[in-house]
Amino acid sequence: MAVRSAGQGILAEENKEKREEIIGLLTKAYWMEIETVMSYVANSVNPDGVRAQEIVESLSEDVQEELGHAQQFAQRIKELYGVVPGSLEFQAEQSYLQPPEQQTDIVHVIKGVIEAETGAIEHYTRIIEATDGVDWVTQDMVIEILHDEEGHRRLFEGFLREYEAEGLA
Numbered sequence: 001m002a003v004r005s006a007g008q009g010i011l012a013e014e015n016k017e018k019r020e021e022i023i024g025l026l027t028k029a030y031w032m033e034i035e036t037v038m039s040y041v042a043n044s045v046n047p048d049g050v051r052a053q054e055i056v057e058s059l060s061e062d063v064q065e066e067l068g069h070a071q072q073f074a075q076r077i078k079e080l081y082g083v084v085p086g087s088l089e090f091q092a093e094q095s096y097l098q099p100p101e102q103q104t105d106i107v108h109v110i111k112g113v114i115e116a117e118t119g120a121i122e123h124y125t126r127i128i129e130a131t132d133g134v135d136w137v138t139q140d141m142v143i144e145i146l147h148d149e150e151g152h153r154r155l156f157e158g159f160l161r162e163y164e165a166e167g168l169a
């Protein structure tokens with residue numbers, strides 16, 4: 001007996017095109033998380049100085065969280081009948097999170113993190129819109145991840161505010 005296919009919803013045969021669109025969006029999200037892991041590993045180790053400690057600790061914790069996001073995106077790509085891409089397809093985009101000239105330049109790191117989180121927030125909002133009414137499970141998952149990214153951005157905005165108040169940013 002043939003396996004019964006999903007009668008409706010995002011796994012249905014007639015939703016193939018929509019599914020492919022969502023897989024494309026999820027794949028971009030997956031790469032964004034992977035690159036963020038790389039950037040946060042580097043920026044949680046490189047900074048020098050007493051003032052860097054808070055940033056360094058916060059970014060080391062975020063590495064695990066962003067890695068978890070990458071795994072969630074990968075899992076969802078699979079569930080939608082997609083294939084998680086191999087490393088050769090990776091293309092770096094985070095020019096703003098490269099190591100600064102001076103490793104005491106914490107403001108550079110803080111601004112880079114805010115930029116990365118803002119990019120994630122924008123892209124995940126796009127996924128939430130694209131899945132509305134057609135793929136509730138992806139939408140629900142991405143809403144939760146969006147919540148994490150908003151928390152990250154808010155935390156680093158707070159760090160930046162402190163530097164601005166002291167005339168250092």
Ligand SMILES: [Fe+2]
Binds near residue numbers: 036120145
């Ligand atoms: Fe993330």
Ligand SMILES: [Fe+2]
Binds near residue numbers: 148
């Ligand atoms: Fe984040």
